[in-house]
Amino acid sequence: MLKDYKLSIAIPIALIIMSILLIGFKGLPKSIDITGGTEITIKVNKDIDISPLKESLKGIAEIKKLKAAEGYYIVIRCKNEDVNIVKQKIKEFFNVDSLDKLNYSEKTIGAMLSAKFFEEGLKAVGFAFLFMAIAVYLYFRNPVPSGTIILCALSDLIMALGAMSLFNIELSSATIAALLMVIGYSVDSNILLTTRVLKRLSKSFDEIVKEAMKTGLTMTFTTISAMLILLIVVKLFIPVADILANIATVLILALFADIINTWLLNAGILRYYITEYRRSEEH
Numbered sequence: 132m133l134k135d136y137k138l139s140i141a142i143p144i145a146l147i148i149m150s151i152l153l154i155g156f157k158g159l160p161k162s163i164d165i166t167g168g169t170e171i172t173i174k175v176n177k178d179i180d181i182s183p184l185k186e187s188l189k190g191i192a193e194i195k196k197l198k199a200a201e202g203y204y205i206v207i208r209c210k211n212e213d214v215n216i217v218k219q220k221i222k223e224f225f226n227v228d229s230l231d232k233l234n235y236s237e238k239t240i241g242a243m244l245s246a247k248f249f250e251e252g253l254k255a256v257g258f259a260f261l262f263m264a265i266a267v268y269l270y271f272r273n274p275v276p277s278g279t280i281i282l283c284a285l286s287d288l289i290m291a292l293g294a295m296s297l298f299n300i301e302l303s304s305a306t307i308a309a310l311l312m313v314i315g316y317s318v319d320s321n322i323l324l325t326t327r328v329l330k331r332l333s334k335s336f337d338e339i340v341k342e343a344m345k346t347g348l349t350m351t352f353t354t355i356s357a358m359l360i361l362l363i364v365v366k367l368f369i370p371v372a373d374i375l376a377n378i379a380t381v382l383i384l385a386l387f388a389d390i391i392n393t394w395l396l397n398a399g400i401l402r403y404y405i406t407e408y409r410r411s412e413e414h
Contacts, residue, residue, distance in 0.1 A: 139399030150293025162303035167242035290388035
C-alpha cells in the first residue's frame, strides 16, 4: 500500500491493461472439454523418448508425457477429424498393427457438448459475479466502496486470465471452477479492508490499513501455501492429476493478483475517497 494514491491505483491499472493485451494478442489455450476433440492416453512401463512421435504429429496433435508411480503416461490430444491420422502415427511409433496391443484409452468430446460446457461455465462465472456485486452493494449502500470491490474482483479475474495466457494454462471446466473461487477470495479480502476503513475513522487511514493488512495477508498467504503444497505434491508424486495442478496454479496466480488489487487499487481508491472526496463534499 503506497501513500501516493495515484501511483497505488496506476500500478494495478497498468497490469490490467497488460493482461487484456496478452489475452487479446496471445489468446487463451483451451482444453478439449472446451473446444471438443479426442484425448488418447497410453500407459508405458518405462521412460521412452517421444520426440519422434511429437515430430510426426507436429501441427496435428498436442503431446505430453506424465510420470506416475506405476509408470509413464503419454497423453495425445487432437481434433476429432485428425484421430485416424494420429492413431496411424501412434501404431507406427510403437510398431504395432493394432492399438489394442497397447495399454490404451480414448476420450472423445463432441463440438456441441464442449460448446455447452463452455457456455454453462461462462454463465456460472457471470451469475456468481452478478450476485456478488448485488450483495456487496446492498451491504455498503455506497457506490464508491462497493464499486471498488466489484472492480477489484473483476481485475483479479482479468489478471488471472492474463497469467493463464502468459503461462499457457488451459481454460477448462476445472480452471473455470478455479476462477469461480477467485471471486470469493477477492470479495473476502476487499470487504475486510473496506469495512475496517469505513467503520474505524477514529484512527488514521494508514493505521487502519496496516491492521487490515496483517489479517488479510495472513489469510491470503495461508491459502497460497496450501495451494503451493498441493501443486508440489501433484508435480512430484501424481503428475497425471494435471487438473489439480492447473487449479492450484490458477488460484496462486489469482491470489497474488488479489494482493495487488486489494492493497494497491482498493486501498488507493479508498485513500482518495476518505482523504479528498469526502472532505471536498463536506466543504
